[in-house]
Amino acid sequence: MTWIQKTKILVAALALMFWNMASAQEDEKGYVSGNFQVDGQTYRKDSLTGAEDVPEQMLINAFGNLRYTYGKLTAGLRFEAYLNTLQGISKNYDGTGIPYKYFTYRNEELEFTVGNFYEQFGTGVSLRAYEDKMLGIDNAFEGVLTRYNPVQGIFLKGLVGKQRNYFSLGPGIVRGIDGEMNLNETFRLDSLTTQIIIGGSFVSKYQPDRNPTLILPENVSLAASRLNLQHNGFSLQTEYAYKINDPSADNLNNYQPGQVLISDLSYNTSHYGVLVGFKWINNMSFRSDRAAQENQLLINYLPSITRNHVYSLAAMYPYATQLNGEAGVKGEIFYRFQRETFLGGKYGTLVTISYSRVNNIDTTNLPMWDSVHPHPDHYKTKFLSVGDTRYFEDFAIEIQKKISPNLNSTWQLQYTAYNKKVLEGKDGMIEALIAIADITYKFRPQHSLRTEFQYLNTKQDHGDWFSGTLEYTVSPHFFVAIVDQYNFGNPEADRQLHYYMVRGGYTRGANRIQVGYGRQRMGVICIGGVCRIVPASTGFNFSISSTF
Amino acid sequence: MKRHIFFVIAAIGLSIVAFGQRLPNVELKTLQGKILSTSSIENNGKPILISFWATFCKPCIKELNALNDNYPDWKKETGVRIIAVSTDDSRSMARVAPFVASNGWTFDVYCDPNSDFKRAMNVVNIPHMFLIDGKGNIVWQHNSYVDGDEVVIYQKIKELIK
Numbered sequence: 001m002t003w004i005q006k007t008k009i010l011v012a013a014l015a016l017m018f019w020n021m022a023s024a025q026e027d028e029k030g031y032v033s034g035n036f037q038v039d040g041q042t043y044r045k046d047s048l049t050g051a052e053d054v055p056e057q058m059l060i061n062a063f064g065n066l067r068y069t070y071g072k073l074t075a076g077l078r079f080e081a082y083l084n085t086l087q088g089i090s091k092n093y094d095g096t097g098i099p100y101k102y103f104t105y106r107n108e109e110l111e112f113t114v115g116n117f118y119e120q121f122g123t124g125v126s127l128r129a130y131e132d133k134m135l136g137i138d139n140a141f142e143g144v145l146t147r148y149n150p151v152q153g154i155f156l157k158g159l160v161g162k163q164r165n166y167f168s169l170g171p172g173i174v175r176g177i178d179g180e181m182n183l184n185e186t187f188r189l190d191s192l193t194t195q196i197i198i199g200g201s202f203v204s205k206y207q208p209d210r211n212p213t214l215i216l217p218e219n220v221s222l223a224a225s226r227l228n229l230q231h232n233g234f235s236l237q238t239e240y241a242y243k244i245n246d247p248s249a250d251n252l253n254n255y256q257p258g259q260v261l262i263s264d265l266s267y268n269t270s271h272y273g274v275l276v277g278f279k280w281i282n283n284m285s286f287r288s289d290r291a292a293q294e295n296q297l298l299i300n301y302l303p304s305i306t307r308n309h310v311y312s313l314a315a316m317y318p319y320a321t322q323l324n325g326e327a328g329v330k331g332e333i334f335y336r337f338q339r340e341t342f343l344g345g346k347y348g349t350l351v352t353i354s355y356s357r358v359n360n361i362d363t364t365n366l367p368m369w370d371s372v373h374p375h376p377d378h379y380k381t382k383f384l385s386v387g388d389t390r391y392f393e394d395f396a397i398e399i400q401k402k403i404s405p406n407l408n409s410t411w412q413l414q415y416t417a418y419n420k421k422v423l424e425g426k427d428g429m430i431e432a433l434i435a436i437a438d439i440t441y442k443f444r445p446q447h448s449l450r451t452e453f454q455y456l457n458t459k460q461d462h463g464d465w466f467s468g469t470l471e472y473t474v475s476p477h478f479f480v481a482i483v484d485q486y487n488f489g490n491p492e493a494d495r496q497l498h499y500y501m502v503r504g505g506y507t508r509g510a511n512r513i514q515v516g517y518g519r520q521r522m523g524v525i526c527i528g529g530v531c532r533i534v535p536a537s538t539g540f541n542f543s544i545s546s547t548f
Numbered sequence: 549m550k551r552h553i554f555f556v557i558a559a560i561g562l563s564i565v566a567f568g569q570r571l572p573n574v575e576l577k578t579l580q581g582k583i584l585s586t587s588s589i590e591n592n593g594k595p596i597l598i599s600f601w602a603t604f605c606k607p608c609i610k611e612l613n614a615l616n617d618n619y620p621d622w623k624k625e626t627g628v629r630i631i632a633v634s635t636d637d638s639r640s641m642a643r644v645a646p647f648v649a650s651n652g653w654t655f656d657v658y659c660d661p662n663s664d665f666k667r668a669m670n671v672v673n674i675p676h677m678f679l680i681d682g683k684g685n686i687v688w689q690h691n692s693y694v695d696g697d698e699v700v701i702y703q704k705i706k707e708l709i710k
Contacts (some may be wrong), residue, residue, distance in 0.1 A: 031570055106573055271650060303639035548670070
């Protein structure tokens with residue numbers, strides 16, 4: 001081909017491109033979007049805190065999502081790299097891969113996905129696939145998902161797939177269907193002041209039985225039903241699920257069926273709200289591999305009934321849902337004292353009082369089957385029974401008060417009881433009192449200083465803690481912070497350590513970079529009652545993220 | 549020749565691809581538990597501000613309080629509609645309605661209990677805010693919140709309606 005021919009083709013192509021650009025309507029265009037995040041940390045040996053160094057010196061977790069949308073079609077993928085995995089997240093992630101890739105078609109009533117997907121039925125007690133990078137959880141399905149909205153107010157879903165297990169798939173096949181009906185919408189009950197939504201789901205898993213001694217059920221099914229009622233500010237949401245016998249590593253091959261009942265009732269009006277709830281679980285661990293442990297291959301999600309605390313010392317003893325059995329209650333009052341009242345002052349005062357308690361369920365052990373084998377049901381229990389052992393209790397009062405246009409404050413008092421013996425298998429009951437003051441002063445409209453003081457008092461575990469934070473922010477780009485957590489009450493004098501951390505960050509639009517240096521205490525991070533243990537570490541850390 | 553055909557195809561492909569985001573079509577829940585499609589979110593051609601938050605995220609609550617304080621003025625001057633999307637999962641989703649009531653927030657609040665919308669919008673961390681023009685295009689976004697960010701947010705809304 002001569003250079004003239006080449007030029008002709010080039011010109012034709014460019015002309016075509018510009019013509020296309022000019023003529024393409026907005027909804028005819030394809031859109032590319034995505035995000036990425038890189039988190040890294042160096043590890044230094046610290047004999048005082050027990051922090052270990054790592055042979056790699058630095059560990060990095062990273063991921064990037066790419067999403068392409070063209071009209072009703074969406075396709076996307078996520079690349080992940082763990083080189084090698086940050087401490088506290090399972091080392092089974094070490095390596096790289098594209099564990100998430102999918103193709104979705106969606107019109108007004110139908111949605112169809114092939115590839116990897118996340119999904120939740122109801123509150124998740126029957127099925128929930130989700131990801132949480134902080135926890136190292138990703139139980140996405142690989143398979144097929146359809147959602148169908150045939151008439152107004154009726155929503156149907158069906159799926160089949162295997163679940164992600166690090167960079168491979170678990171052995172079990174999961175099949176599920178779910179239906180929800182909004183009676184008011186379907187039957188056009190516009191004049192009715194009560195809104196009624198009902199729903200139900202059926203989930204079944206298949207895993208071959210290769211156990212030489214036990215006869216294990218290869219297909220295990222779970223059925224759930226739910227109700228949502230709304231009436232003049234009152235709201236009731238409840239879901240019940242029943243699972244047939246599912247002997248597993250979690251329940252030590254217990255053959256009895258599992259049950260869960262979860263309920264939330266709330267009332268709210270213009271300046272206050274009240275919430276009460278309870279939960280009862282027996283033998284409800286449900287995974288697509290009976291041998292799976294920790295946070296792997298969970299099919300369902302049993303949310304914790306306890307409050308998710310914001311402040312670090314308030315969250316020192318977080319609660320993890322006991323999949324094998326627990327009974328819990330909670331209550332919470334949110335009240336705003338209006339402006340220009342005695343307790344409200346000039347700007348109003350917001351008070352939140354919360355309480356939660358979790359006990360064991362009442363069980364009676366069944367006699368041994370023979371001299372070696374336990375009874376297949378292990379124990380018997382009555383539905384909604386409550387045992388005498390306290391697993392966790394938490395009471396907190398939080399007051400948010402704006403003192404002047406430039407001065408804002410939050411105050412919190414809290415009591416927490418944490419049964420370490422049951423929840424972690426060591427020591428005994430820990431009781432702690434926690435006091436917090438969080439004060440922000442605005443120097444100028446875009447410059448402010450936040451100070452945070454926290455004090456935790458306990459006679460058990462590591463004794464008393466104090467935490468202080470100074471954070472200076474310049475909107476919209478910068479922040480610097482110094483945090484010191486001081487374990488001054490540790491019964492071992494040489495463990496009375498300062499866990500200091502210096503952090504700084506720069507944000508521009510949806511790009512964010514953060515760097516820090518310091519010591520991290522050993523602790524537990526929990527989200528939604530699912531927890532992971534973070535070992536003590538000392539070193540330099542950074543995080544870069546962006547959405548585009 | 550093959551290379552040139554590839555070039556032509558690539559040129560056509562690129563010409564119909566734009567970098568950027570539009571409002572994706574996924575399902576949310578209202579505070580009353582009703583299913584709502586994000587494709588039905590609109591504001592008569594005026595700007596929309598969508599903020600992702602959670603009841604356990606302190607900076608998110610600060611941001612929404614600041615937006616709420618300014619909302620009556622902003623609405624009057626720019627016609628902007630604010631939507632707060634709670635990413636609380638079923639553990640704390642029941643807290644959202646009483647939480648919103650006691651805070652006296654006057655904007656719409658929807659729930660995204662399994663983070664479907666959050667994922668479709670490529671949100672990494674909350675708080676994360678999107679400014680959307682009258683045609684459903686995302687024209688500006690901002691991650692994190694520090695005191696005073698509302699000044700910039702308002703500037704961006706004003707620039708959009710110019």
